[in-house]
Amino acid sequence: MNTTMNTTMNIENNSTQAWVVIFGATSAIAYEVAKIHAERGYRIALIGRSPEKIEVLAQDLRIRGSKDLKTFICDLNDNSAHQHVINSIFELGIIDRVLFAHGTLPNQKDIEDSVEATMQCIQDNALSTIRLLTLIAPKMVVQKRGLLAVISSVAGDRGRKSNYIYGASKGFLTRFCEGLRNRLLNDGVHVLTIKPGFVDTPMTAEFPKSGLWATPQKVGADITKAMDKKRNTIYTPWFWQFIMLIIQHIPEAIFKKLSL
Numbered sequence: 306m307n308t309t310m311n312t313t314m315n316i317e318n319n320s321t322q323a324w325v326v327i328f329g330a331t332s333a334i335a336y337e338v339a340k341i342h343a344e345r346g347y348r349i350a351l352i353g354r355s356p357e358k359i360e361v362l363a364q365d366l367r368i369r370g371s372k373d374l375k376t377f378i379c380d381l382n383d384n385s386a387h388q389h390v391i392n393s394i395f396e397l398g399i400i401d402r403v404l405f406a407h408g409t410l411p412n413q414k415d416i417e418d419s420v421e422a423t424m425q426c427i428q429d430n431a432l433s434t435i436r437l438l439t440l441i442a443p444k445m446v447v448q449k450r451g452l453l454a455v456i457s458s459v460a461g462d463r464g465r466k467s468n469y470i471y472g473a474s475k476g477f478l479t480r481f482c483e484g485l486r487n488r489l490l491n492d493g494v495h496v497l498t499i500k501p502g503f504v505d506t507p508m509t510a511e512f513p514k515s516g517l518w519a520t521p522q523k524v525g526a527d528i529t530k531a532m533d534k535k536r537n538t539i540y541t542p543w544f545w546q547f548i549m550l551i552i553q554h555i556p557e558a559i560f561k562k563l564s565l
Contacts, residue, residue, distance in 0.1 A: 323399040326350045328381060328437065329407025331358040333506035334456065337525025338404055343369040347401075350394055354380045381407050381433050391440050399448060402532060403441065405434045405455045410508050413468050423470050430474035435481050442489060449493040454532055455482050456499045459540065462549045465565040486537060498538040499528055502545040 325342045327335050330351035342349060343366040351366075351374070353359045359376045367374055375397060379390045394400065409429040416422035434455060445451045460468050461475030479498055486496035503509070503518040519542045527541040540546035552565070 323401030324348045324350055324394075324397050326352070326394050326400055326403045328352045328403070328405045328434075331355060331362055332406045333508075333521040334501070334504065334524050334528070335404060335406035336362065337521045338406075338528050339366055340369060341525065341529045342402075343367075343371040346370050346372050348373040348397070350375045350377065350397060352377045352379050352381070352390060352394075353407075354378065381437070382428060384433070384436060387437055387440055391437070391444065395444050400445065400451055402452045402454065403445075404528070405437065405453070407433070408456070410471060413466070413470060416470060426470050427474045427477070430471060431477045431481075434478055438481070438485060442485065442494070445494040446489065446492045451493075452495045452497060452532055452535065453485070453489075454497040454499060454528065456501065456528075457482065459500045459502050459545050459549050461500070463552050463560075465552075467565060495535045497531055497536055499531070500538065500540045500545065500549075502540070502542065502548070 325339075325347045327339055327349065329335055330339060331353045339349060339351070339362070349366055349371045351359055351363060353362075353376075356378050359378065363374050363376050377390050377393060379386050381387075407429075409426065411422065411426050416426060438453065438455070441453070445453065455478065457479045458472070458475040460472035461477075461479045462472075464472055464476075479500070482496050482498040486498075489496060501519070501524050503515075504521060504524050505518050506521055524541045527539060527543075531539040540549065552560075555563070
């Protein structure tokens with residue numbers, strides 16, 4: 306039996322026995338990942354703050370084939386709610402995959418002179434996810450299995466004046482995931498860091514689009530493939546890896562003068 310057939314059988318077995326958990330489930334990218342898993346028959350737990358949006362999503366995924374589906378209403382910036390929602394998730398049974406897909410994308414100019422707005426951006430895009438990861442990791446270790454997939458961003462690869470606050474928060478999150486992946490390796494738990502480039506979602510609706518922009522469907526498919534293969538880090542679409550490699554290697558004396 307070849308590797309592809311083995312992978313397919315493992316995916317099918319997981320879908321009938323374990324759960325996929327999605328934080329920030331109503332985001333466009335999260336929805337695409339959830340659709341693929343529903344069509345595979347996975348049990349799915351959705352976490353978001355809007356009861357109306359979560360219920361619409363849940364009905365859609367049930368129709369698509371999810372064997373079982375649970376919803377949890379939680380404002381993920383409410384730190385006091387994190388432990389309760391995580392405890393509730395693990396009462397469901399074995400957690401096979403967890404996707405962290407929540408965050409915000411503020412305009413740099415709107416927040417760069419505000420301490421409060423800067424700290425809120427860091428809370429939205431780094432600290433809330435790091436707190437959840439810190440709480441969930443020991444429970445995954447007890448299972449001795451599972452995958453934690455975290456959406457970071459190409460923006461975290463180098464600070465640019467156009468989005469350095471958002472980029473700093475994603476850079477923080479990326480480094481945290483690197484360390485967590487190293488820590489959990491021998492416990493059977495895998496950590497996947499996801500670095501999307503420009504994605505055409507409601508959050509980016511007012512941005513002018515170009516050929517560098519990807520659809521949520523493309524990014525969702527890339528994320529799912531990376532989960533299946535237990536990749537460490539992915540750029541999506543793939544060409545962002547080379548774009549950011551170039552940007553990372555521009556000498557600082559030149560880079561600081563650029564309008565990026």
